[in-house]
Amino acid sequence: MQIKAIGCEPLQLRRVHLGNSQRLDVYRANGGYEALKKVLNGMSPDDVINEVKKSALRGRGGAGFPTGMKWSFVPKDSPKAKYVVCNADESEPGTFKDRYLMERDPHMLIEGMLIAGYALASKTGYIYTRGEYKYLIDIMDLALEEARAAGLVGKNILGTDFSCDIFTHTGAGAYICGEETALLSSLEGFRGHPRMKPPFPAVSGLYSSPTVVNNVETLTAVPDIINMGGEAYQKLGTEKSGGTKLWSVSGHVNLPGVYELPMGYDDMEKFIMEDCGGMLNGKQLKAVIPGGSSVYIMRADQIIGKDVRMDYEGLVAAGSSVGSGGFIVMDETVDVFESTKNLTEFYKHESCGWCTPCREGTDWLVKVFKRIADGDGRPGDAQLMLDLCDNIEGKSFCPLGDAASWPIQSAIKRFPEDFRKRLVNTE
Amino acid sequence: MSELINITINDKAFEVPKGARLIDVCRDKGFDIPSFCYYSDLALQASCRMCLVRIEKMPKLQTSCTIICTDGMVVTTQSEEIEKAQRGMTEFLLANHPLDCPVCDRGGECELQEMTFDWGGLEERFTEKKNYAAERYLSPMVANDPQRCILCKRCTRVCDEWMGEDAIEAGGRGAHTVIGTYMGWLDCSQCGNCIEVCPTGTLLDGTYRHQTRPWELSQTISTCNFCSDGCQMSLGTRGGELKRVVARDRYVNGINGEFLCVKGRFGHPFVNHEDRIRTPLIRYKKGGKLIPTTWDEAIRHVAGKLDAIANDHGRNAVGVVGSPRLTNESLYVLHKFATELVGTENFTTTDAFSLRSFFANLGGPLATHRDIRHAKTIVLIGGEPEELQPFTGKQVRQAVRNGGAKLVVINSVRIRLVEQAAQFLHVRSGSEESIVLALAEAGSDSLAAQKAGIEASQIAAVRDLVANSAGDVVVMFGGEIGADAQAVLAQLTASLTKPEGARILLHPLPLYNNSVGAHDMGMDSGLAAVQMLDAAGGEIKALYMAGGFLPSQLEGREDALSKLDFLVVQELFQNETTAHADVVLPAASYAEQDGTFTNNDGLVQRVRQSIDPLHQSKPDWVITAQLAAELGLDFGYQMSASSVFREIGEKIPGYAGMRYPVLKDESNPVQAKHQISSDPVASQLSALRQRVENLPDTGEKNYTTIRVGHELFKIGGLTDKVPQFHLLASGNPRPETTRVSPLYQITVDGSIAKASVSGD
Amino acid sequence: MSTPVKIQPLSQPVELNVAPATFSPAVEAEIDRHLAKYPVARSAILPLMFIVQRERGYLDPAGVLYLANRLNLRITDIWEVATFYSMINTQAVGKYHIQVCKTLSCKIRGAGTITEHCAKKFGIKVGETTADGRFTLSEVECLGSCGTAPMFQLNFDYHEDLTPEKVDQILDALP
Numbered sequence A: 001m002q003i004k005a006i007g008c009e010p011l012q013l014r015r016v017h018l019g020n021s022q023r024l025d026v027y028r029a030n031g032g033y034e035a036l037k038k039v040l041n042g043m044s045p046d047d048v049i050n051e052v053k054k055s056a057l058r059g060r061g062g063a064g065f066p067t068g069m070k071w072s073f074v075p076k077d078s079p080k081a082k083y084v085v086c087n088a089d090e091s092e093p094g095t096f097k098d099r100y101l102m103e104r105d106p107h108m109l110i111e112g113m114l115i116a117g118y119a120l121a122s123k124t125g126y127i128y129t130r131g132e133y134k135y136l137i138d139i140m141d142l143a144l145e146e147a148r149a150a151g152l153v154g155k156n157i158l159g160t161d162f163s164c165d166i167f168t169h170t171g172a173g174a175y176i177c178g179e180e181t182a183l184l185s186s187l188e189g190f191r192g193h194p195r196m197k198p199p200f201p202a203v204s205g206l207y208s209s210p211t212v213v214n215n216v217e218t219l220t221a222v223p224d225i226i227n228m229g230g231e232a233y234q235k236l237g238t239e240k241s242g243g244t245k246l247w248s249v250s251g252h253v254n255l256p257g258v259y260e261l262p263m264g265y266d267d268m269e270k271f272i273m274e275d276c277g278g279m280l281n282g283k284q285l286k287a288v289i290p291g292g293s294s295v296y297i298m299r300a301d302q303i304i305g306k307d308v309r310m311d312y313e314g315l316v317a318a319g320s321s322v323g324s325g326g327f328i329v330m331d332e333t334v335d336v337f338e339s340t341k342n343l344t345e346f347y348k349h350e351s352c353g354w355c356t357p358c359r360e361g362t363d364w365l366v367k368v369f370k371r372i373a374d375g376d377g378r379p380g381d382a383q384l385m386l387d388l389c390d391n392i393e394g395k396s397f398c399p400l401g402d403a404a405s406w407p408i409q410s411a412i413k414r415f416p417e418d419f420r421k422r423l424v425n426t427e
Numbered sequence B: 001m002s003e004l005i006n007i008t009i010n011d012k013a014f015e016v017p018k019g020a021r022l023i024d025v026c027r028d029k030g031f032d033i034p035s036f037c038y039y040s041d042l043a044l045q046a047s048c049r050m051c052l053v054r055i056e057k058m059p060k061l062q063t064s065c066t067i068i069c070t071d072g073m074v075v076t077t078q079s080e081e082i083e084k085a086q087r088g089m090t091e092f093l094l095a096n097h098p099l100d101c102p103v104c105d106r107g108g109e110c111e112l113q114e115m116t117f118d119w120g121g122l123e124e125r126f127t128e129k130k131n132y133a134a135e136r137y138l139s140p141m142v143a144n145d146p147q148r149c150i151l152c153k154r155c156t157r158v159c160d161e162w163m164g165e166d167a168i169e170a171g172g173r174g175a176h177t178v179i180g181t182y183m184g185w186l187d188c189s190q191c192g193n194c195i196e197v198c199p200t201g202t203l204l205d206g207t208y209r210h211q212t213r214p215w216e217l218s219q220t221i222s223t224c225n226f227c228s229d230g231c232q233m234s235l236g237t238r239g240g241e242l243k244r245v246v247a248r249d250r251y252v253n254g255i256n257g258e259f260l261c262v263k264g265r266f267g268h269p270f271v272n273h274e275d276r277i278r279t280p281l282i283r284y285k286k287g288g289k290l291i292p293t294t295w296d297e298a299i300r301h302v303a304g305k306l307d308a309i310a311n312d313h314g315r316n317a318v319g320v321v322g323s324p325r326l327t328n329e330s331l332y333v334l335h336k337f338a339t340e341l342v343g344t345e346n347f348t349t350t351d352a353f354s355l356r357s358f359f360a361n362l363g364g365p366l367a368t369h370r371d372i373r374h375a376k377t378i379v380l381i382g383g384e385p386e387e388l389q390p391f392t393g394k395q396v397r398q399a400v401r402n403g404g405a406k407l408v409v410i411n412s413v414r415i416r417l418v419e420q421a422a423q424f425l426h427v428r429s430g431s432e433e434s435i436v437l438a439l440a441e442a443g444s445d446s447l448a449a450q451k452a453g454i455e456a457s458q459i460a461a462v463r464d465l466v467a468n469s470a471g472d473v474v475v476m477f478g479g480e481i482g483a484d485a486q487a488v489l490a491q492l493t494a495s496l497t498k499p500e501g502a503r504i505l506l507h508p509l510p511l512y513n514n515s516v517g518a519h520d521m522g523m524d525s526g527l528a529a530v531q532m533l534d535a536a537g538g539e540i541k542a543l544y545m546a547g548g549f550l551p552s553q554l555e556g557r558e559d560a561l562s563k564l565d566f567l568v569v570q571e572l573f574q575n576e577t578t579a580h581a582d583v584v585l586p587a588a589s590y591a592e593q594d595g596t597f598t599n600n601d602g603l604v605q606r607v608r609q610s611i612d613p614l615h616q617s618k619p620d621w622v623i624t625a626q627l628a629a630e631l632g633l634d635f636g637y638q639m640s641a642s643s644v645f646r647e648i649g650e651k652i653p654g655y656a657g658m659r660y661p662v663l664k665d666e667s668n669p670v671q672a673k674h675q676i677s678s679d680p681v682a683s684q685l686s687a688l689r690q691r692v693e694n695l696p697d698t699g700e701k702n703y704t705t706i707r708v709g710h711e712l713f714k715i716g717g718l719t720d721k722v723p724q725f726h727l728l729a730s731g732n733p734r735p736e737t738t739r740v741s742p743l744y745q746i747t748v749d750g751s752i753a754k755a756s757v758s759g760d
Numbered sequence C: 001m002s003t004p005v006k007i008q009p010l011s012q013p014v015e016l017n018v019a020p021a022t023f024s025p026a027v028e029a030e031i032d033r034h035l036a037k038y039p040v041a042r043s044a045i046l047p048l049m050f051i052v053q054r055e056r057g058y059l060d061p062a063g064v065l066y067l068a069n070r071l072n073l074r075i076t077d078i079w080e081v082a083t084f085y086s087m088i089n090t091q092a093v094g095k096y097h098i099q100v101c102k103t104l105s106c107k108i109r110g111a112g113t114i115t116e117h118c119a120k121k122f123g124i125k126v127g128e129t130t131a132d133g134r135f136t137l138s139e140v141e142c143l144g145s146c147g148t149a150p151m152f153q154l155n156f157d158y159h160e161d162l163t164p165e166k167v168d169q170i171l172d173a174l175p
């Protein structure tokens, strides 16, 4: 398992290889909590938000929404309590970057949340971590205790009048709780069903108070943005996608792992063939899902010799998207029908059941996949699946429905042969 | 009238009120929008995704149930794109649906079935194996076929928002989501509203399984004959049998919408019960048997006896008693019989308590249930509507939950509505009246507080709440409030300070479907039923009764009836009273006659004949009229209830001008005009002060937790005939298996049937 | 901010006539610490469910009743939440719960062989528990170990880059 930066100085991964990197003293000895100091001594909340805006930081959770803008939606004048919630539910298949950030550098997340808390006048933060990551919750709790003891979390932080406490919270096995409004329902102790938007969490979120939900990687980027200044951070990446991005690489490469690349890293082919150690057992590249299971699958020939730029715009141009940066590499041995079936089973299992199209649609699609896999494929099935996806996409209550249809639509479109060979007439 | 904005629907321009919901507007303007999960006045769900429309400048289709109209909005409700999406949703819903309409009790009344039918041309593309789920019972009343569920969650929302019970919920996740309860047994008030609002055959009337097909039933709109809320309902009858009762909005559209309680919905089987009294019966000698006879013989016999006794002992020796369950028509004729024909002063009703003093001093209009839903402050003194007037309970709950009303509960026990209360004054039992006193004269705060065992500041706080109410104030009271306190309470409209423009409305909580009507028809003479019993054998020698005494009234007076020279009872069933009767006459139930009930809003609502009178039974007023004729006075009604009611419209001031045609639309009921008085109540006030001063100011408070159903499930004369109620009364035990009705598994031993009676 | 140990009168399943579970002062204190994190007690429902599960093996009726009392919720509230989350067990599971990740990245790196190996090893199918109640074998969705596939989670512990040999070492070493 590799954890390293390519094409740039390690930023988020700066400390991960230090001994005891999760300890407060190590963190501080390596520039930790300097940004917090800087913020508390002389920056106004608006200054902070402006720096984040300048940094062109986009949410790393999958939606890629500009973080600075999101923060500016929080009504400053609201008398209600305001909350900062860290989305550490990391359940998107192929994604495991947040896990290593929290495991190796928990204080970076705490510092990021404190700065967000300051910018949004929030006195309370919650870290919603997927229940399976229990050991990470223990690590975070230790780090939080350290920080509390050092006066970095809790009342009058660093002797200022800024107070903000942070708590961990556990999920219990539900991918949908990564969706920010479902996460909030879950954090309030309910079933993890998404909520209607509007109102958006920034206006009415946790306990119907203004709430900002950010991914781990988004928040851990904040200290560096403050330290180096928004502009400098943005310049690490491209104009619209600032800074660096963590990619979780898995599948048929020799060196899977977490890689930090500058936004706009200019060659996906090189990334796979060299940086990630090339294809496992010298097999041929067949397909890549670059942004976690919920994005379009790409054919090798959309990548080989195409200089695919790895940032939000570049990947859209190449026919997929960054998503959560869960980079799944598949070689010639993979049957895309099988891989798509596998993902559809995932979405069926994780559909919260609230709305008709996602609940019934994913169930139906899995049944069709199973039937075809059992050798009872029919010529009309590809068309049927596409039509079912069309009835889900854009009709579902939350984006999970869309996320479930995109892999199928792109797979059938881009790997028709893997489907066609199964859809023979059984009569 | 709120501000208007312009919107365009399907190229037509409309002016609509600002803030209107798009789905409502479209439907109001005649554009049909399919939907399952949307249900007005329930929390938004937006999960069925049927109500999709296209709105200009918005990405993808939008759910019209979640859209508030904005000025200049351009909407399309019909297009290829929209129809494909909506057909797609229906197809999804049908995928795992068993499609077993032929054996479904909801067939012909199912919204899913209708929608599919309306689309037409639906090819079934789902050829996979369906997710099977077995039928089961959730309680004696509620049957459940989970596989038919479309998860619109109307049921879970009414259970929570209407009933405040949250007894039924969605468990599981994704395609395995299932509506149910922990361990699969439903412990709740069994209102069955979840059944009513279910658009499919998922939740079913457990007492109606496979009885008839819905379309074979003839529907008759009538008024419930249990509590004083007067819910409108549709009686489903076939072949002279009352098969089921619903409030389904396709048949009936009354004050209660689709709401009913366990009694209204499931209490009806008494009507066709085999124990109904079939013929007139005469007991020729005391201690002898009741012997079937003809109507002519019975009427002649009764007339002769009453005449003789009146002659020998004077007119007051004949007592006349009517049940507050009877129609206004029967009570009016009974009153006329007592006063004009017999000329006795000894007449009354068997009601549990009298509202005479309240109405005599009424200082303002009665609150309708609509007023209650939209009130901003509600003061509930005594009573327990959620068990005794469930629809009032629901309106109060929704006023608080959906309307932001502030509720004050003044009670000696922590009734369930306390969960919604902004203030709970937990008073010593029997000290409720002291709060009425304090509300009327601030000077008595400390006295009242001391007697009630609360802080004086709590009472002041109630007064403030009223004074600063954001809208109308409703004051409700139960049977704990006696005559003097009723007078004072009825004048709170004057004595309480209220904000500009807000009204103070009053809402009595009597127990019976026609308690108010019985008062209006003059039968509430102020004499308590028990006083009649105590005078039995003394001043009173004969009783002519339409409806027997309550067991609670006979308690400790077991021999009173046997002291009478002559007792005539018109009844549906044999009971403690008929056991002593010399003549028993078979009366027709509410389902077998025309008439009216007056509810606790003062609304005069129709009772309509749904089946012919069973056996030889007759409506009570018909019997009374025949008896009068036999005694030489022809009331001249040509046997038509409407002619009786016409006379009521002429003789009873509050009912002036009323005729059946005026009452024909249950969706806008007519309120009786009760006389408003502003006469001072000084004497009652000082009497009340005396009563309060004499109250003990020590004594433990009652901390028992109220279990849902503790009043609703008590067996009464009518629910006694419904086996399911005996299961509920005995704690709703979970049967061996939930696959078959508990009725076939648990035999209810007769002793349970003897549980005491209240409210029913 | 602990809530009164009082059962809401409503919706208490009639046949749930078990006494609420009880816990040691240490556990109660742990529960109080969780409740103290939130302005609303109900927010602690998942953390508390994990504790009840840890203490009692799974979320049994007594545990459900305890939670209803402690959080002042109705039993249906506990039930609807418990059945939504895949990590909350309302049925007993083995002492050791082997949860093999079956999602794409693990699958294409050989998750299937790991599952088969475990199944053969204990002679049980996926979803079954060994007769001695020691092992339960499940297939679960992505656990965030895609880079170290194949893997399984043994109760709460991650075991990654698995091979059949490694699986034997791990499972045979268990007490």
Ligand SMILES: Cc1cc2nc3c(=O)[nH]c(=O)nc-3n(C[C@H](O)[C@H](O)[C@H](O)COP(=O)(O)O)c2cc1C
Pocket (backbone or CB within 6 Å): A058, A059, A060, A061, A062, A063, A064, A065, A067, A087, A088, A089, A090, A091, A092, A175, A176, A177, A178, A179, A180, A181, A213, A214, A215, A216, A218, A219, A398, A399, A400, A403
């Ligand atoms: C079905 C679904 C699952 C999601 N899962 C996650 C997740 O595991 N982690 C995460 O950070 N964001 C997830 N998101 C995105 C969140 O909804 C939200 O956009 C994000 O947490 C916002 O933080 P960011 O702006 O920092 O990215 C998910 C979204 C959807 C629709």
Ligand code: SF4
Pocket (backbone or CB within 6 Å): A176, A194, A350, A351, A352, A353, A354, A355, A356, A358, A359, A396, A397, A398, A399, A400, A401, A402
């Ligand atoms: S699309 Fe619907 S069913 Fe699927 S997760 Fe979102 S809300 Fe739940």
Ligand code: FES
Pocket (backbone or CB within 6 Å): B034, B035, B036, B037, B038, B045, B046, B047, B048, B049, B050, B051, B063, B064, B065, B066
């Ligand atoms: S009615 Fe709008 S989604 Fe169901």
